Amino acid sequence: MQPIDLLIIGGGPAGLSAALYTGRARRRVVVVDAGQPRHAVAEGVHNLIGMEGIAPMELRRRAWADLAPFDVSLRQGRVEALHHDGDRWIARLGEDTLSARAVLLAVGVVDLLPDWPGLSATWGHTVHVCPFCHGWEMRDRPLLAYGQGDHLAQFATMLRSWSRDLVVLTGDTMLPDAERASLEAQGVVVRAGHPAALEHQGAELTGVVLDDGTLLPRGAMFLGVRQRQTELVRGLGLEMVPDPFNEDGHVKTDEMGRTNLPMLWAAGDLCTRMQQVSSAIAAGGGRGAMIHAILSMTPSTPPSMTP
Numbered sequence: 001m002q003p004i005d006l007l008i009i010g011g012g013p014a015g016l017s018a019a020l021y022t023g024r025a026r027r028r029v030v031v032v033d034a035g036q037p038r039h040a041v042a043e044g045v046h047n048l049i050g051m052e053g054i055a056p057m058e059l060r061r062r063a064w065a066d067l068a069p070f071d072v073s074l075r076q077g078r079v080e081a082l083h084h085d086g087d088r089w090i091a092r093l094g095e096d097t098l099s100a101r102a103v104l105l106a107v108g109v110v111d112l113l114p115d116w117p118g119l120s121a122t123w124g125h126t127v128h129v130c131p132f133c134h135g136w137e138m139r140d141r142p143l144l145a146y147g148q149g150d151h152l153a154q155f156a157t158m159l160r161s162w163s164r165d166l167v168v169l170t171g172d173t174m175l176p177d178a179e180r181a182s183l184e185a186q187g188v189v190v191r192a193g194h195p196a197a198l199e200h201q202g203a204e205l206t207g208v209v210l211d212d213g214t215l216l217p218r219g220a221m222f223l224g225v226r227q228r229q230t231e232l233v234r235g236l237g238l239e240m241v242p243d244p245f246n247e248d249g250h251v252k253t254d255e256m257g258r259t260n261l262p263m264l265w266a267a268g269d270l271c272t273r274m275q276q277v278s279s280a281i282a283a284g285g286g287r288g289a290m291i292h293a294i295l296s297m298t299p300s301t302p303p304s305m306t307p
């Protein structure tokens with residue numbers, strides 16, 4: 001079986017951007033995607049110039065349509081295992097296998113959401129992770145910030161730009177006295193405790209019940225979410241960079257996006273804390289260009305010259 005040039009695992013912004021670069025470079029590319037992007041619940045993607053507020057699945061639909069002229073195949077499914085065999089990578093999808101000269105991991109990360117009652121109804125609507133993505137939509141609401149670890153004070157100070165009615169829950173964070181005093185001087189209410197449940201009407205957050213039973217009426221929340229890597233990434237033996245928000249760390253890459261394993265690249269959320277659609281698109285595109293360049297320098301792998 002002739003290997004394809006590039007297997008892209010994950011069809012989110014990072015993977016599809018790499019597919020566009022390499023498809024346009026006349027590479028034979030397959031994208032395998034399990035169809036569960038992190039932001040699927042969000043009503044719109046923000047901070048994406050030219051497409052501000054586009055629905056996440058509409059962004060994907062358009063990206064897939066853009067790939068139609070090129071030698072890029074899209075397969076719905078999940079790569080369950082991946083191993084290197086001589087000069088190629090072999091991927092298993094159910095009963096099927098695919099072999100490729102190069103692989104790009106663009107599988108994103110897994111958000112470890114707390115099991116608070118009310119979170120699934122409000123997550124991505126009035127409970128958010130990133131104020132740059134949804135601060136504008138939540139502006140001037142009574143806000144709660146929780147789970148930002150050592151960055152809590154810095155995060156809360158920044159959040160005041162979107163609302164002056166702000167409560168900070170310290171949770172497990174040991175907030176230094178000077179930082180607490182600074183926040184209080186800015187009119188931020190600082191409280192001890194953890195959320196235990198969220199009250200809501202539909203997707204609208206109306207209050208946060210704390211672990212001591214106190215109810216804080218709040219209209220939106222910014223939650224620092226812990227993450228882990230996908231099972232596929234966990235099983236590969238990749239070098240990782242310690243990351244306080246990811247229990248596995250994030251995938252270490254060099255400036256070209258290469259991991260420590262041969263002809264295995266990574267792009268997008270799995271290898272950065274800068275987890276944004278625009279960053280994932282930029283990283284995927286850059287990796288795509290580098291992969292094409294490296295394949296071009298390998299005489300046995302000329303571009304497919306189709307179509």
Ligand SMILES: Cc1cc2nc3c(=O)[nH]c(=O)nc-3n(C[C@H](O)[C@H](O)[C@H](O)COP(=O)(O)OP(=O)(O)OC[C@H]3O[C@@H](n4cnc5c(N)ncnc54)[C@H](O)[C@@H]3O)c2cc1C
Pocket residue numbers: 009010011012013014015032033034035036037038039040041042044045046047077078079080106107108109111123124128129133134230232267268269270274275276277278280
């Ligand atoms: C609620 C929420 C709202 C957000 N809103 C915004 C926003 O407004 N603006 C913004 O810039 N950013 C936003 N983000 C961040 C943004 O979603 C991510 O930074 C971006 O999606 C990362 O792209 P990616 O391609 O790395 O991963 P993803 O978009 O997560 O795509 C990874 C894909 O890989 C697939 N996959 C995983 N494992 C496998 C496997 N083994 N085989 C095949 N496929 C697999 C997944 O199913 C998924 O489809 C938001 C995040 C969240 C959680």
